Amino acid sequence: MSTDANLIRADRFAEIGLIIQRDAGLIIERWLRRAAEEKPPATAAHRQVLMDQLPSFLAELGRALAESGDPENSRHCVPAVEHGEQRWQAGWSLADLIHDYQLLRLVLLNYLDEVLERALELREVLAVGLALDEAIAASVVGFNQFCELQARRQTDALHDADRRKNEFLATLAHELRNPLAPLRSALDLIHLHGTDPATVDQLVEIMDRQVVQMTRLVEDLLDMSRIALGKLTLKKVRLDARTAINQAVQTVSHHLQLKEHELKVSLPSEPLWVDGDQGRLVQVFVNLLNNAIKYTPDRGKIALSAERRGETALVQVRDNGIGIAPEMRSRIFEMFTQIDLGDGREDGGLGIGLSLVRRLVALHGGTIDVCSDGLRKGSAFSVTLPLVEPGDNSFAEAPAPGHLAVGRKVLLIEDHADGRRSLALLLKIVGHTVEAAENGRRGLDLAAANPPEVALVDIGLPDVDGYEVGRELRVKLGPELFLVALTGFSQPEDRRRALESGFDAHLVKPVDLQTLQSLIAGHFGRR
Numbered sequence: 001m002s003t004d005a006n007l008i009r010a011d012r013f014a015e016i017g018l019i020i021q022r023d024a025g026l027i028i029e030r031w032l033r034r035a036a037e038e039k040p041p042a043t044a045a046h047r048q049v050l051m052d053q054l055p056s057f058l059a060e061l062g063r064a065l066a067e068s069g070d071p072e073n074s075r076h077c078v079p080a081v082e083h084g085e086q087r088w089q090a091g092w093s094l095a096d097l098i099h100d101y102q103l104l105r106l107v108l109l110n111y112l113d114e115v116l117e118r119a120l121e122l123r124e125v126l127a128v129g130l131a132l133d134e135a136i137a138a139s140v141v142g143f144n145q146f147c148e149l150q151a152r153r154q155t156d157a158l159h160d161a162d163r164r165k166n167e168f169l170a171t172l173a174h175e176l177r178n179p180l181a182p183l184r185s186a187l188d189l190i191h192l193h194g195t196d197p198a199t200v201d202q203l204v205e206i207m208d209r210q211v212v213q214m215t216r217l218v219e220d221l222l223d224m225s226r227i228a229l230g231k232l233t234l235k236k237v238r239l240d241a242r243t244a245i246n247q248a249v250q251t252v253s254h255h256l257q258l259k260e261h262e263l264k265v266s267l268p269s270e271p272l273w274v275d276g277d278q279g280r281l282v283q284v285f286v287n288l289l290n291n292a293i294k295y296t297p298d299r300g301k302i303a304l305s306a307e308r309r310g311e312t313a314l315v316q317v318r319d320n321g322i323g324i325a326p327e328m329r330s331r332i333f334e335m336f337t338q339i340d341l342g343d344g345r346e347d348g349g350l351g352i353g354l355s356l357v358r359r360l361v362a363l364h365g366g367t368i369d370v371c372s373d374g375l376r377k378g379s380a381f382s383v384t385l386p387l388v389e390p391g392d393n394s395f396a397e398a399p400a401p402g403h404l405a406v407g408r409k410v411l412l413i414e415d416h417a418d419g420r421r422s423l424a425l426l427l428k429i430v431g432h433t434v435e436a437a438e439n440g441r442r443g444l445d446l447a448a449a450n451p452p453e454v455a456l457v458d459i460g461l462p463d464v465d466g467y468e469v470g471r472e473l474r475v476k477l478g479p480e481l482f483l484v485a486l487t488g489f490s491q492p493e494d495r496r497r498a499l500e501s502g503f504d505a506h507l508v509k510p511v512d513l514q515t516l517q518s519l520i521a522g523h524f525g526r527r
Contacts, residue, residue: 008126008127011123011127013124013127014065014066014067016065016124016127017062017063017064017065017066017067018062019062019112019115019116020061020062020065020108021058021063023111024058024059025055027058027111028054028058030107031104034103034106038103057080061132065127065128065131094144098136101132101139105129108128108132109128112124112128179211179213179214182206182210183211186203186207189203190203211510215510220353221352224355226491227356227363232363234276234280234363234364235279236275236276237275238274238275239273239274239281240272240273240274241272241276241313241315241385242267242268243278244284244285245285246267247278247282248289249265249289251286252286252289252290252293255293259293260298260299261293261298261301261302262301262302263289263302263303263304264303265304265305266305267305267306268307271390272308272385272387273388273389274364274385274386274388275386275388277364280360281385284357284360287356287357288381288383289304289317290353291317291381292321295321295379296320296321297321300319300321302318303316303317303318309384311386313387314383314384315383315384316381316382317381318378318380319378319379319380321378321379322376323373323375323377323379324372324374324375324379325375329370333355333357333358333368333370334355361383361385364386365385366383366385366386367383369382406521406524407432407433408433408452408454408520408524409432409454410452410454410456411434411435411436411454411456412424412435412437413439413443413456414436414437414438414458414486415461415462419509420436420438423456423511424436426513435450435452439462439463440464440466440469441463443455443457443469444464444469451477452477453480453482453524454481454482455470455477455483455484456486457470457483457485457486458487459485459487460487460489466485466487467498470485470498470503473502474501474502483502484503484505484506484507484516484519485503485505485506485507486507487506487507489508504523507519
């Protein structure tokens with residue numbers, strides 16, 4: 001008897017082939033039971049994936065055996081390739097795949113031996129084994145091809161992410177240079193014409209605007225990091241969404257004027273009550289308005305509307321700007337995605353604003369969508385927020401302006417020389433008496449010699465940890481001291497650690513003078 005593979009393939013095995021086609025369901029059930037006995041946790045996975053390709057595979061396997069005659073006949077290998085791809089998608093290893101075929105071989109031969117009214121012939125055993133070996137080879141090929149395809153996709157995705165990261169870093173450098181250039185020029189002009197009040201006023205306005213821009217860039221980056229790490233905490237209260245919208249409009253009014261845009265605001269007469277963080281909702285609407293301002297040519301039209309839509313508040317920002325290409329709409333909310341402004345302009349931002357907006361909206365239980373008919377046809381961003389029943393609300397009132405003029409004895413502990421000198425000068429100008437120290441030990445000595453009413457302590461000191469300085473000041477000077485942490489660390493756990501160390505407040509650099517003044521006035525106003 002010949003055992004040549006080609007001769008075996010060319011032979012016909014009609015009886016066993018027809019049995020395999022006819023009883024494919026029974027064979028699969030036995031296969032499932034055998035797999036469950038050897039590997040019980042695999043039972044669910046088997047039931048999930050086997051019923052897709054296995055019936056067609058066994059049908060083609062039986063047909064190939066019954067209708068053979070062509071040595072190249074391998075129709076059963078087509079579903080075997082799909083079977084291999086399917087196993088990869090289900091999380092199987094290559095060893096699992098091969099072992100499963102080994103089980104099939106045993107189950108199939110045992111079943112044929114039971115149902116035939118005669119003993120299996122050696123050539124039939126060899127034919128079944130040869131066909132299954134071919135199927136194994138085809139499945140392995142399919143398995144490996146799918147692995148390679150996925151690896152290529154992952155590699156392409158990594159290359160794309162790396163490219164976008166590099167573009168982001170280049171854009172970040174560009175965006176930081178933009179405000180630095182006018183700041184540098186303003187300083188040079190102050191050196192040259194520092195005695196001209198009109199010139200100084202103009203330069204101060206420029207410098208303030210650029211510092212606000214740099215601070216916004218840094219805050220956006222920090223917010224994305226906090227969200228990615230799951231560390232962004234919302235301070236939700238029951239509020240009228242119209243309040244956040246109006247505040248956002250006031251925030252962007254200067255940019256609107258610079259580009260001579262026409263903004264039409266349409267708000268309902270009734271409140272739109274939502275549970276939200278007012279600061280973060282303002283941030284959402286400011287981002288969307290700034291986006292419309294940036295991507296709309298001068299003297300454009302922008303519309304901001306809000307309305308009740310069922311159980312949600314719908315807020316829309318529309319513009320007649322440059323629009324969005326169809327291929328960009330699906331990516332517009334992805335990190336680092338930027339739209340080309342055209343005309344050689346590079347004012348594209350960091351590509352994180354809309355990604356941040358989407359995540360902030362999601363944290364409020366809402367959704368955001370974008371519509372555009374294409375380039376140069378404008379765009380519309382729609383935000384939905386779940387509405388709630390109205391309830392009692394209380395917002396902290398800002399201290400009366402008169403309180404801000406009261407001078408206090410302030411101790412400033414800051415190791416950064418320029419930061420220390422500039423903040424000390426500001427505090428003196430607004431009426432405070434200030435002593436400054438460049439490290440923790442010097443600050444503690446000054447506090448012991450001349451106890452302050454207010455202590456501003458940098459956390460990252462070179463000698464003594466700022467938290468420890470805060471604890472020692474609290475022990476020595478008691479609850480009468482208003483103790484404020486000044487730090488570049490802005491995570492919720494940093495704020496918590498500061499409060500646990502005895503600080504009354506936690507401010508993130510760069511510190512806004514009005515915010516600091518309000519804190520000081522508010523503290524002493526409550527006493």
